[in-house]
Amino acid sequence: MAKKFSFTVKVYYEDTDSGGVVYYANYLKYLERARSEAIYTCGFTNSSILEKFGVLLIVKSCNIEYKKPAKLEEILEITSEIKSFTKTSFLMKQTISRDNEIISDAEVHLVSVDKNGKPSKIPDDLKIKLEN
Amino acid sequence: MAKKFSFTVKVYYEDTDSGGVVYYANYLKYLERARSEAIYTCGFTNSSILEKFGVLLIVKSCNIEYKKPAKLEEILEITSEIKSFTKTSFLMKQTISRDNEIISDAEVHLVSVDKNGKPSKIPDDLKIKLEN
Amino acid sequence: MAKKFSFTVKVYYEDTDSGGVVYYANYLKYLERARSEAIYTCGFTNSSILEKFGVLLIVKSCNIEYKKPAKLEEILEITSEIKSFTKTSFLMKQTISRDNEIISDAEVHLVSVDKNGKPSKIPDDLKIKLEN
Amino acid sequence: MAKKFSFTVKVYYEDTDSGGVVYYANYLKYLERARSEAIYTCGFTNSSILEKFGVLLIVKSCNIEYKKPAKLEEILEITSEIKSFTKTSFLMKQTISRDNEIISDAEVHLVSVDKNGKPSKIPDDLKIKLEN
Numbered sequence: 001m002a003k004k005f006s007f008t009v010k011v012y013y014e015d016t017d018s019g020g021v022v023y024y025a026n027y028l029k030y031l032e033r034a035r036s037e038a039i040y041t042c043g044f045t046n047s048s049i050l051e052k053f054g055v056l057l058i059v060k061s062c063n064i065e066y067k068k069p070a071k072l073e074e075i076l077e078i079t080s081e082i083k084s085f086t087k088t089s090f091l092m093k094q095t096i097s098r099d100n101e102i103i104s105d106a107e108v109h110l111v112s113v114d115k116n117g118k119p120s121k122i123p124d125d126l127k128i129k130l131e132n
Numbered sequence: 133m134a135k136k137f138s139f140t141v142k143v144y145y146e147d148t149d150s151g152g153v154v155y156y157a158n159y160l161k162y163l164e165r166a167r168s169e170a171i172y173t174c175g176f177t178n179s180s181i182l183e184k185f186g187v188l189l190i191v192k193s194c195n196i197e198y199k200k201p202a203k204l205e206e207i208l209e210i211t212s213e214i215k216s217f218t219k220t221s222f223l224m225k226q227t228i229s230r231d232n233e234i235i236s237d238a239e240v241h242l243v244s245v246d247k248n249g250k251p252s253k254i255p256d257d258l259k260i261k262l263e264n
Numbered sequence: 265m266a267k268k269f270s271f272t273v274k275v276y277y278e279d280t281d282s283g284g285v286v287y288y289a290n291y292l293k294y295l296e297r298a299r300s301e302a303i304y305t306c307g308f309t310n311s312s313i314l315e316k317f318g319v320l321l322i323v324k325s326c327n328i329e330y331k332k333p334a335k336l337e338e339i340l341e342i343t344s345e346i347k348s349f350t351k352t353s354f355l356m357k358q359t360i361s362r363d364n365e366i367i368s369d370a371e372v373h374l375v376s377v378d379k380n381g382k383p384s385k386i387p388d389d390l391k392i393k394l395e396n
Numbered sequence: 397m398a399k400k401f402s403f404t405v406k407v408y409y410e411d412t413d414s415g416g417v418v419y420y421a422n423y424l425k426y427l428e429r430a431r432s433e434a435i436y437t438c439g440f441t442n443s444s445i446l447e448k449f450g451v452l453l454i455v456k457s458c459n460i461e462y463k464k465p466a467k468l469e470e471i472l473e474i475t476s477e478i479k480s481f482t483k484t485s486f487l488m489k490q491t492i493s494r495d496n497e498i499i500s501d502a503e504v505h506l507v508s509v510d511k512n513g514k515p516s517k518i519p520d521d522l523k524i525k526l527e528n
Contacts, residue, residue, distance in 0.1 A: 012297050013413045013415065014413065017409045017412045018414070018415075018416045018417070018468050019190075019409065023410055024160060025161050025164070025410065028160065032157070032276060033278075046277070046336065046337060058156075060197070061195070061197040062196050063193070064193060064194050065193040072310065073300075073310060073311055144425070145283065145432070146429075148282035149278065149281065150285070150336050153282070155277060164408060164410060165410075168408055177469045178468065179469055203282070204282050205432075205441045205442060283452065289422065289424035289428070290421065292421035293421050322462075323420045324461070324462055325460060325461040325462065326420065326459075327457070327458075327459040327460075328458050330456055381465070
């Protein structure tokens with residue numbers, strides 16, 4: 001069974017738009033924060049991965065579905081779970097929930113790249129921690 | 133043949149991140165600006181659509197692929213083209229190009245909703261202008 | 265002695281720019297989150313203040329000084345302290361610190377306004393909690 | 397008489413918040429775009445200044461006053477004018493107007509710094525163009 005990472009955010013004014021709900025692009029910020037926190041849970045940071053292994057994890061694609069809007073001062077829970085790996089990439093399923101109801105979900109394809117942007121093997125130490 | 137809308141943006145500091153490229157969520161801002169400009173080209177605004185017809189166009193899903201990174205002070209062209217309509221929604225293909233090379237493309241599913249968030253018929257006047 | 269509110273943020277990619285540091289406008293997001301959290305500490309939310317008392321707290325002016333840059337994945341502490349009140353407004357001193365060193369500070373002038381944007385008495389219940 | 401730079405922005409959803417107006421931090425984005433455009437008008441870019449002269453212009457302080465709110469789909473004009481120079485810094489007055497009425501103004505203190513963040517002489521070629 002895949003490891004599931006969980007992270008909580010609160011909606012502030014900066015996240016909302018004049019429609020009275022969270023602006024659609026800002027959900028991707030929540031997803032990125034949650035991925036960064038998953039990396040911290042594994043004992044790494046984006047900076048330490050770059051320094052130690054010479055790689056960055058970049059987003060290759062993001063497919064997000066908006067089911068219900070989120071509003072100011074709500075508390076949202078983001079879950080992140082890796083569905084599959086290749087040598088240089090992985091597919092992550094992320095959900096955004098409010099009161100245990102999924103209001104948005106996303107599939108995010110991440111690639112490990114070197115400093116020149118070329119796909120590069122996901123460091124074993126990181127892969128192990130992301131899996132177990 | 134579908135009508136194609138075109139819009140140009142410049143990359144400012146606010147759009148970039150410490151990786152030296154445009155932050156992945158910010159491409160969705162460009163896409164939204166381009167969709168708003170397409171609506172203006174049709175003789176409407178988001179506000180006037182709401183006022184006249186009582187509907188808002190909201191994003192139901194967005195599937196974006198990042199092919200190449202954009203950088204500070206680059207000029208990007210966004211094209212927007214409707215691929216298909218239902219009574220209450222439409223699917224838009226959007227591309228982001230630099231020097232005639234597509235660096236990102238997206239499929240965005242938009243739904244016309246009333247003030248209570250219920251799907252509502254796309255106003256005929258708007259549909260006609262979006263199509264021709 | 266004035267009550268001092270404290271709040272912690274982490275720097276994510278979304279906050280940084282291609283200069284490798286937190287983008288200057290984004291510090292104002294941290295300040296606003298800290299002010300909202302101060303209100304929560306007092307037992308209110310922006311929404312509940314609007315609902316109960318019919319007022320909003322809006323920023324009239326902000327004077328921010330940038331002393332040192334913040335970087336990706338740093339932890340910053342925001343303190344917020346009210347320096348003075350008028351009937352309808354108050355002046356808040358806010359600082360942003362890293363490892364107990366102030367890297368930025370700001371004076372923010374907030375005004376209580378009604379739904380029409382007219383200055384309106386700060387609700388007593390809120391004022392008492394902000395002070396003690 | 398000081399040279400005055402002018403730049404126009406449109407308010408998109410991304411700029412607004414659930415209060416129905418432009419979020420207070422986002423005015424600083426408009427100011428920064430206008431400063432970057434002033435630099436372009438002078439025949440430079442932020443990147444070319446860094447490359448040619450080895451300096452960056454960073455914001456040391458920003459004092460902004462919010463007079464009236466801006467709303468979705470409004471057109472705003474930003475003016476930028478340098479009030480005074482030191483060897484390594486300058487003070488800029490910027491205004492944000494709608495229909496020739498100033499809705500916000502700001503004083504922004506900018507410093508020329510080298511790659512280590514140390515104050516560095518403003519390049520003569522740039523200074524001349526900013527002045528005349």
